[in-house]
Amino acid sequence: MRVFSVSDLKVRFGRVEAVRGITFDVDAGRTLAIVGESGSGKSAGLLAATGLLPTSASVQGSVLHRGQEILGASPKTLRKIRGAEIGFVFQDPLSNLHPLKTIGEQIGEAMSAHRRIDRSERRERVLALLDDVGIDDPVARLKHYPRHLSGGMRQRVMIAMAIALDPHLIIADEPTTALDVTVQASILDLLKRLQEKHGTALIFVSHDLAVVSDIADDVVVMQNGLVVEKAPAGRIYDSPKHAYTRQLLGAARLAGPRAYAKPAGAEPRSPLLHVRSLGRSFETSRPVLKDVSFVVGKGEILGLVGESGSGKSTIGRIIAGLDRPDAGTVTLRGEEYAKPGTAGLKADIRRAIQVIFQDPYASLNPRRTVEAILADPFIIAGERDRAKIADRVRQLVSDVELPEDILGRLPSQLSGGQRQRIAIARSIALRPSLIVADEAVSALDITTQAKIVALLGDLRDRLGISFLFISHDLGVVGELCDRVAVLEKGHIVETGPTRRIFEHPEHDYTKRLLAAVPGRKRQPADRSQKAVSYAG
Amino acid sequence: MLAEGIAAISGQRKDTVSSPTLLQILWRERSVRIGAGIVFLVLLAALSAPLVALALGHGPTDQFQETALDEMGLPVGPSAAFPLGADGNGRDVLVRTLYGAQVSLLVGIPATTIAMLIGTLVGTVSGFFAGRIDRVVSQGIDVALSFPFVVTALSLLSLNRGGTGQPIIPPLLVVILVISLFSWTYFARLTRGLVLQLRTSPMVEASVTIGASKTRIIRLDILPNILPTVLVYWAVQLPANIVAEATLSFLGVGIQAPLPSWGNMIAEAQRTSLYQDQPWFLAGPGLALFLTVVGFNTLSSGLRTVLDPHQRSA
DSSP states (O other), rough: EEEEEEEEEEETHHHHHHEEEEEEETTTTEEEEOOOOOTHHHHHHHHHHTTOOOEEEEEEEEEEEEEEEEETTTTTHHHHHHHEEEEEEESOOOHHSSSTSSHHHHHHHHHHTTTOOOOOHHHHHHHHHHHHHSSSSSHHHHHHOGGGHHHHHHHHHHHHHHHTHHHHHHEEEEETTSSSSHHHHHOOOOOHHHHHHHTTTEEEEESSSHHHHHSSSEEEEEEETTTEEEHHHHHHHHSSOSSSHHHHHHHHHTSSSOOOOOOOOOOOOEEEEEEEEEEEEOOSSOOSSSEEEEEEEOOOOOEEOTTTTSSSSHHHHHHTSOOOEEEEEEEEEEEEEEEOOOOOOOOHHHHHEEEEETTTSOOOOOOOOOOHHHHHHHHTOOOOOOOHHHHHHHHHHHTTTOGGGGGGGOOGSSSSHHHHHHHHHHHHOOOEEEEESSSTTTOHHHHHHHHHHHHHHHHHHOOEEEEEEEOOOOOHHHHHOSSSEEEETTOOOOOOEEHHHHOOOOSSSHHHHHHHHSGGOOOOOOOOSSSSOOOO | HHHHHHHHHHHHHTTTTTOOOHHHHHSSSSHHHHHHHHHHHHHHHHHHHHHHHHHHHHOOOOHEEEHHHOOTTOOOOSSSSTTTOOOOOOOOOHHHHHHHHHHHHHHHHHHHHHHHHHHHHHHHHHHHHOOHHHHHHHHHHHHHHSSOHHHHHHHHHHEEEEEESOOOOOOHHHHHHHHHHHHHHHHHHHHHHHHHHHSSSHHHHHHTTTTTTTTHHIIIHHHHHHHHHHHHHHHHHHHHHHHHHHHHHOOOOOOOOOOOHHHHHHHHHHHOOOGTTTTTHHHHHHHHHHHHHHHHHHHHHHHHHHHHHHTTOO
């Protein structure tokens, strides 16, 4: 049965045409995935179809919900349909849950907003829902507030609210993007299981074809406000027609890296950085790091993987001198520079270790031009000759493959990928020996991500810079890194060459992480045949 | 998230459309237009005071016992010669009200600016160096805030009397200093919070890793980024300080008669009860004060909406 059908939907924000005529429909019990990068119009289209856009947007076309036209329907009609017949799950459960109401109250509210229901019956139903979405000990959880729950738990609560009234359709907009891989896998399983049980239709919005491959029956690929390809999932993955779909598929990592970094060579690299039994704890909680030791070789890219809260970033911050250890030492080229009680770094060590941060929006000063930002390292290092600085800034810009006319712009006038290139340019300005890249590509769109990863590999080859590449994304790590260290709860459980770790993991935790990587269903038969090498 | 999606969509293609200047964006905000209009009127009034005085032939302190007071000695109401009537001493209420605008701005603007400079300095030091310095400074701010304004101001101002009862330092200067002494704390608290937040931001940490000194970080990363918020707060604090001046003058310790100030004009109208016969005696300065405060408040809330959306709810 056709549950939801959108035809020729157009959305404009003032002069900007965000959605330029899209058509798709979804049947009961089926999952439709809408895939595209940020700005492709996928979210705007769905918001418009469900009447959730502000009135300043102009919307045209037709949206049928179970045969009834809902585009232009009265707010009252729409309210009745939303929640009761269409359930929503969004990306960030924390900002969509009320911080001062208990889980039980919020789910109960979702029900009584639409139906008269007496107290004891409501309580029974809420408990059944919590059980349904896989929350243990539902009776105790009823009284908990959102802040008591982990990200995955909160998303389960959001799902419970979405299905509270047995909707015909669930719209899930990037529901797993903010979650760790293992949690993501369990949420995808949950959505699939609920759908099979209740025969609900599901629209799943995502930027990642790998995530979608585990759940979708049909896939709609969007670019610049248009649907470029629409087909059953099998066809999309096996014989994509449109060039953009192929590009997205090329960037998606179906079950891990598309290709491993080229073998680092048999000869051991000479060690550059020694981390010895590092420990760190903050006042209130359990220790963040326990006895962490590893070595980064000269010109080596070491991947540091683990879930959020595992202490990855703390290690990076200690190495970069932004935090100090409670125990253990860090040594660069034989010089011990971080140990308990030290603060700040000597100038030569400071210059030798640079950082690339996750969010290129937050790490660049919004009030200074690219030129001023890139001239900074040279000025601070004591260079006074303006012409020389200008030359070196231009060299930096070409090193990170940006055009020179970018120099006069402010960070707000750049795309995310361009900003991250500027941050990279700044970090290589003084030719450091080690760069700590903390989730440096996680905030970027998938095609941009691939280009930045290629750039980092290239910089290592040309300039011989070592990297500590911190990431939760095993696919990226596999493609870029020579060796990988796996961190669980502040402790390194396994270290080894990338290929060995990915193909023959020894520790249970590593095995679990790898098993959770999305796209298992459509794993390419022979990975080594895919001739993509980002390190080469 | 969905909302971010929309922002990304509309943000991404902004560059292709010619982006409006800051002034155009500000002007689109209704409260900025209204507030700026009223503030412009107030400035115009202050500047036109000598011209109006010249045109009417009435100086701000000239007394016209013959024409402005009737046979009972009561002030006349509005007429062609005295557009807002006269006060109990036969002076022109309109001319005095316009001169009062000058005094209000002459006290309010420097007092707020001094407070902003002191507060930003103290707040930046306190927020940036955190730790012990911050604890001491925060305690200091709390102590400064615990002094009641009116009582302290009254005692400070009465100390400013020589043996003959004449002020030692010009009272205008003392009023400015007393007001800034009380309003720097608000700037310090605001700046401290902003700096505390920025201090641990990736932007500052990125500067630390390329070896930037503390002064360089404060000068290039911190100050330019907190400046819009602080300037908006200047506009928020200004009307409060204008009211503070009026309060002190009303109590007789601010601007001294015969120099006109809205505060001492209101006090005089109230003390002599002459507003019962000549309501404009009270309404002139009262409405002027009201309009000024409304104007600056509307303008600053509009500026805040545009320049500083994060602070809107604060």
